[in-house]
Amino acid sequence: MIKVEHLYKKFGTNEVLKDITTEIKKGEVVSIIGPSGSGKSTFLRCLNMLEIPTYGTVVVNGQDLTGPKKDVQKIRQHIGMVFQHFHLFPHLTVLENLTYAPMKVKGEKKETAQEKARLLLKRVGLAEKEKAYPSSLSGGQKQRVAIARALAMEPDLMLFDEPTSALDPEMVKEVLDVMKDLAKSGMTMAVVTHEMGFAREVADRVIFLDHGVLVEEGQPAAFFNSPQTERARDFLEKVL
Amino acid sequence: MNLDFSQIVPYIPFMLEGIWVTLKFVFFAIILGSILGTVLALFKIGSIKPLRWFADAYTSIFRGTPLILQLMIIYYSIPQLTGYDISPFLSAILAFGLNSSAYISEIIRAGIQAVDKGQMEAAQALGVPYRAMMTDIILPQALKNILPALMNEFITLTKESAIVSTIGYLDLMRRAQVVGSDLFRNFEPLLFVGLIYWCLVMGLTVIGRMFERRLKQSD
Numbered sequence: 001m002i003k004v005e006h007l008y009k010k011f012g013t014n015e016v017l018k019d020i021t022t023e024i025k026k027g028e029v030v031s032i033i034g035p036s037g038s039g040k041s042t043f044l045r046c047l048n049m050l051e052i053p054t055y056g057t058v059v060v061n062g063q064d065l066t067g068p069k070k071d072v073q074k075i076r077q078h079i080g081m082v083f084q085h086f087h088l089f090p091h092l093t094v095l096e097n098l099t100y101a102p103m104k105v106k107g108e109k110k111e112t113a114q115e116k117a118r119l120l121l122k123r124v125g126l127a128e129k130e131k132a133y134p135s136s137l138s139g140g141q142k143q144r145v146a147i148a149r150a151l152a153m154e155p156d157l158m159l160f161d162e163p164t165s166a167l168d169p170e171m172v173k174e175v176l177d178v179m180k181d182l183a184k185s186g187m188t189m190a191v192v193t194h195e196m197g198f199a200r201e202v203a204d205r206v207i208f209l210d211h212g213v214l215v216e217e218g219q220p221a222a223f224f225n226s227p228q229t230e231r232a233r234d235f236l237e238k239v240l
Numbered sequence: 241m242n243l244d245f246s247q248i249v250p251y252i253p254f255m256l257e258g259i260w261v262t263l264k265f266v267f268f269a270i271i272l273g274s275i276l277g278t279v280l281a282l283f284k285i286g287s288i289k290p291l292r293w294f295a296d297a298y299t300s301i302f303r304g305t306p307l308i309l310q311l312m313i314i315y316y317s318i319p320q321l322t323g324y325d326i327s328p329f330l331s332a333i334l335a336f337g338l339n340s341s342a343y344i345s346e347i348i349r350a351g352i353q354a355v356d357k358g359q360m361e362a363a364q365a366l367g368v369p370y371r372a373m374m375t376d377i378i379l380p381q382a383l384k385n386i387l388p389a390l391m392n393e394f395i396t397l398t399k400e401s402a403i404v405s406t407i408g409y410l411d412l413m414r415r416a417q418v419v420g421s422d423l424f425r426n427f428e429p430l431l432f433v434g435l436i437y438w439c440l441v442m443g444l445t446v447i448g449r450m451f452e453r454r455l456k457q458s459d
Contacts, residue, residue, distance in 0.1 A: 050361055077367035087362035091380050091458050101366035104376065133458040153366060 001026045001157060001188050002047060007056035009042055009212075016042045018212045020056070024157075029189045031199035031220070034209035035235060040192045043209060044159050047190065048072075048079045061156065077105055080150030084162040086142040088134040094121065094145050095130040098152045106153070113152070120148040124178050140171030144178055151182075158182065160191040196239055200224050208232050248428045251419040255429065258412035259436060265332045265409075266401050270394055272337030277344025282374065284349045295345065302342035308403050311335040315407045328409035332401070340397050347389045351382035384455040391448035395441050402437075412436055 002024040009017040016039045024030050032040045045051040046058060049065050049072045058065045063075055089097050098117035102108040108116075121127045124144040134142055143163055150158060160179065164172045176198055183189055183202050193199060199206055199220055206223045208216040208231075216223065216232045224240075227233045248255075283295035302310065315331040318324055355378050363373040383390075405414035416433040420426035 048365055050364065073367050073369060076365060079365070081362075081365035083358060083362065085358055087356070087358035089359065089362070089377055091384070091455075093458075100376065101363075101368055104372050105367045105369075135459055150366070159365075 001028075001061060002190075003057075003059040004047075005057045005059075007043070007046060007058065008054045009039070009046060009051060010054045016212050017046070017053075020209075020212075020214045022207060022214060022217065024188065024190055026156075026188055027186050028204045029183045029187075029191065029202055030205045030207060031203035032190060032192045032207045032209060033194070033196070033199055033235075034215075037211075038209040039212040040209050041161050044161050044190060044192050047159055048076050048081055050081075077153055078156045080153060080155035080158040082143070082146050082150055082158065082160045082163050084166050086134070086139075086146045086166075088142055088146055088149070090134050092133075093130065094126065094132050094134065094137070097134070097145060098149050101149070102152050117148070117152055120151050121145075123151075123181075124148045125174070138171060139167045140174045143167065143171075143175045147175075147178055147182070157188045157190070160189065160193070162192050162194065164193070164195055194239070196224070196236075208235070210235070243427065244425070245428050245432075247423055247425060248419060248432060251422070251429065252432075255412070255415045255419060255433060255436075258410065258415040258433065259440070261409075262398075262401055262411040262413075263440070265329055265336070265404070265411075266398050268333045269336035269340065269397060269401075272333060273340035273344050273393075273397070276337065276341035278348055278379075280341060280345035281348035281352060284345065285352055299342045299345060302339050303346075307335065307339050307400060308406060310339055311403060311407060328404065328407045331407060332404040332409055336397060336401065336404075340393060343393050344390070347386050347393060348379075348382060351386035351389075352378055354385055355381045380455075384452075387448065387452050387455065391444065394448075395444055398440055398444060399437060 004023070005021050007017055007020040008015065020043060032043060034040050042051055046053050047060070049058075053066055056066065060075055061078065064070065065072060065075060089100065092100060095114060095117055098120060099110065099113035102113045102116070103110060118127065118130065121130055124147060126141060126144055126148070129137065129141065129145070134145070137145065147163075163179065164175050167175060172195070176195065179189070179191070179198070180202050191198070191203070203220050205217060206220050207214060208223070208227075210231050216227060216229045218228075223232070224236065227236055280295045280298060283291040286292065311331060314335050315326065315328065318326045318331070359377055359381065360373065363377045368377070401411060402413035404411050405417060408414070410418075412433045416429040419429040423429070
C-alpha cells in the first residue's frame with residue numbers, strides 16, 4: 001500500500017530524515033516510535049505530502065507521490081490524517097466537520113454525508129454531540145471527532161500523528177479504544193506514538209527511528225523483548 | 241454668544257439628503273475595497289512571486305501617499321489623459337476603494353496568518369482544494385479575528401469620506417459648507433452634519449457588534 005524508498009528530508013541544512021526505506025502493507029498497523037526530534041512526525045507527514053521529501057520516493061496505492069505527474073489532492077482523499085492537536089474546524093459544528101470534506105471534495109449529497117457522519121459519530125461514541133461546536137468538547141472527544149472526520153472520507157489508510165500526546169491522561173484510553181477498534185476492522189494504519197502499550201498490543205510492526213535514521217523494525221513482541229540495536233535498547237530502557 | 245439653530249431649519253432636508261449621497265459612495269467604496277483587499281491579501285500570502293511584489297508595491301503606494309492626493313489625481317488626471325469626463329461620484333468610489341483596499345489587505349493578511357497553521361493542514365489532508373479551503377475554512381476564521389480592525393477601517397473610511405467635498409461632490413460635508421456660505425453662519429450647519437457623521441459611525445459600530453456576536457456562536 002505504501003512504499004517508501006531512500007527518503008530524505010532536509011530543513012535547510014538540518015537533515016531530519018536519512019535514507020528511510022520501508023513498506024506498509026494493506027491492513028497492517030505500524031507504530032512509529034522513537035525519541036523526540038527523531039523525525040517520526042516528519043516521516044508520517046511525508047506520507048501524505050504535508051512535508052515534501054527532499055529526495056526519495058513515496059508510492060501510495062501504486063501512485064508515486066514524489067513523481068512529476070502527481071495529483072496530491074486526489075491521493076490525499078484516500079489518506080486520513082489525525083493530528084496531535086486535533087485541528088477540528090472551530091467554526092463548524094461536529095456534524096459539519098464530518099460532512100464538509102465528503103460534500104466538498106467528493107460531491108456527496110448532504111443527506112448521504114450526514115447519514116454516514118451520524119453512523120461514524122455513533123461508532124466513536126459521540127452521537128449526541130453532532131450539533132455541538134468543537135470548543136465545547138473535551139480533548140478526548142475532540143480527537144474522536146477528528147478520527148471520525150478523517151474516516152468520513154472513507155480512506156484506505158489512516159495516519160496518526162501522536163494522537164494522544166495532547167490529551168489529559170484520563171482521556172487517552174477512550175481515543176486508544178477507538179483506534180484499536182479501527183485496527184480490528186482491518187484499516188491500514190501508521191501511528192506515531194509514545195504509547196508503548198498501544199504499539200505492543202495493537203501494532204503488527206514497530207518502526208524505530210532515531211536521529212532521522214530507521215534504526216530497527218520488527219514485530220512488537222520481538223522488538224520490545226529483545227531489541228537488536230543498542231539505541232533501541234537505550235530508548236526502551238528509558239520509556240518502559 | 242451668537243448661535244441660532246433655527247436659521248438652519250429650512251436647510252435641513254438639503255443636508256439630510258447628504259446622508260444618502262455620502263452613504264452611497266461609501267457603500268460602494270467599502271465593497272470595492274473589501275473585494276480588492278481580499279484579493280491582494282491572497283496575493284501576499286500566495287506563492288506566486290510577481291503577484292506578491294505587485295500587492296506589496298500597491299500597498300506601499302496607496303498607504304504612502306495622501307488620500308486627498310489620490311482623489312485629486314483620479315478626478316483631474318483621468319479626463320486629462322483619456323478624455324473621459326469622470327464624475328465626482330465615480331472618482332470618489334475609486335479613490336476610496338483603491339485606498340482602503342491597501343489597508344484592508346494588510347488587515348486580512350494578518351488575520352489569515354493568525355489562523356492556526358493546523359487548520360490548513362487539516363483541510364489539505366482531507367484533500368480540500370486551495371480555493372475551497374480559503375473560502376470555507378480559513379477566511380471565515382480570519383474574519384472573526386479581524387472584525388474589530390475591519391470595522392475600524394470602515395469607520396475611518398466613512399469619516400474621511402468628507403474629503404470628497406474638495407472635488408465638489410455634494411456629500412454631507414459639502415452641503416454643510418454650502419449652507420454655511422448661504423447663511424454666513426458656519427458653526428450651526430457644521431455641528432449639524434457632525435452629529436450626523438457621529439450617528440452614522442454609531443450605526444456602523446452597532447452593526448459590527450451584531451456581526452461579532454453572530455460569529456462568536458461557535459465559542
